[in-house]
Amino acid sequence: MPPKPTKRAKKLSTPVSNSEIEDAPVVNGNLPSTINSSRGFLALPNELISQIISYFPEIKTAHILMNPTFIGNWENPENYFERFNVLRALSQLCRLSRIIYLPLLWERFQVCLATDPDGQWFRSIGLAIERKSKGMLESPHLWPYVRVVTVSLSRFQTSKVLPPFVALLGVLPNVHTLEVPHAHSQITKALKAAFGGNVFSSIQKIILPTCAHEILRCCPEVREVTCNEDDGGRLVSALVHHGCRKLEVLRGVCAGPTLMKRMLTFNSDSTNRAQIMGIIGLSVASPPLRCVGIPERAIAEADGYVKLAKDTLRACAEYKPKKKGRKHRRKPTDEDFSDSEPADLYSEPRMVCIRIFIQRTYRPSPSEFSPMKIEQFPVEEPN
Numbered sequence: 001m002p003p004k005p006t007k008r009a010k011k012l013s014t015p016v017s018n019s020e021i022e023d024a025p026v027v028n029g030n031l032p033s034t035i036n037s038s039r040g041f042l043a044l045p046n047e048l049i050s051q052i053i054s055y056f057p058e059i060k061t062a063h064i065l066m067n068p069t070f071i072g073n074w075e076n077p078e079n080y081f082e083r084f085n086v087l088r089a090l091s092q093l094c095r096l097s098r099i100i101y102l103p104l105l106w107e108r109f110q111v112c113l114a115t116d117p118d119g120q121w122f123r124s125i126g127l128a129i130e131r132k133s134k135g136m137l138e139s140p141h142l143w144p145y146v147r148v149v150t151v152s153l154s155r156f157q158t159s160k161v162l163p164p165f166v167a168l169l170g171v172l173p174n175v176h177t178l179e180v181p182h183a184h185s186q187i188t189k190a191l192k193a194a195f196g197g198n199v200f201s202s203i204q205k206i207i208l209p210t211c212a213h214e215i216l217r218c219c220p221e222v223r224e225v226t227c228n229e230d231d232g233g234r235l236v237s238a239l240v241h242h243g244c245r246k247l248e249v250l251r252g253v254c255a256g257p258t259l260m261k262r263m264l265t266f267n268s269d270s271t272n273r274a275q276i277m278g279i280i281g282l283s284v285a286s287p288p289l290r291c292v293g294i295p296e297r298a299i300a301e302a303d304g305y306v307k308l309a310k311d312t313l314r315a316c317a318e319y320k321p322k323k324k325g326r327k328h329r330r331k332p333t334d335e336d337f338s339d340s341e342p343a344d345l346y347s348e349p350r351m352v353c354i355r356i357f358i359q360r361t362y363r364p365s366p367s368e369f370s371p372m373k374i375e376q377f378p379v380e381e382p383n
Contacts, residue, residue: 042096059080059108059112064179087105107148109175111128111152126157133168143171146172147174147176149175151180152181166198180228184211186211199218205224206219206224207228210227210230210233211230220242223247223248225247236250309352310379314379351378
């Protein structure tokens, strides 16, 4: 009886090394239908996968607005590492799962979670910033996925921690949001030394405390700025002095009427919304200003806030810029005011918005920083 022929092993159409290597190219998370799996978990539509992942604890804007020294802790069962760990495991199942979940895994670069059981959160986060920043700098295939950067900044070894982090911000091509839940009040000099001379043109949204204003000076394309600690006066100064002319939204600021007038006059071409915390005496003349938002926490004072905001918006509507030219000693007449730039530059009506929050407790929670109701008060345009 003749011997059986030896079976030849089938060659793989794609080498294993190409699908498992870290430097292998990975496409965007928006999958075309041609590569979706026909069975199993990977066959679920992307919308359903996103819905499932949303049930894992995730850092929200409300957490950043709380201005905590760190988010979560080792005693809290609500572990914000769960989402990262699950996505990392899913991205390592196979080549298709890697294509789906790797962009979701690295969409946010976050170093604001304390893991030190001895309570030295500043040391834990500082070392993590240095380690993760250096690791990302050595992984350029992950750079396009990062959209949001969330870090807490302390004075722990700033000469070692900040340089790799600044270098990382400079190489991320698609990052658009920078969130700083906490920055030490005496870190300003260290930030100036580390961030000085750098420009991050892709960043359009920033949430940070006032003491971190040196970071804002490096983001000329910023469109939305939120202050989560102090009055925000130095943030406004940074916006004025460093040419952030594309600013559209300013929140959490009570910097005083003089400084706010400088900011709104400087940004008269773009600023159309401002959310001001507290009464600041807005005697500002800026035609594009369309909406003033007030975070209302004391109902008894809400009427005064609304009246002040309405008066401000009416003044903006009636304002007409003077013609530029040589100064004359004669008194100005009606012809000295130009109508070439009418006050009503936008189709949206002028409006005052009051954001109603839950009453603050001794130990605030993220839910207290999300409005449970928003009331709108339209402003009557002058004839």
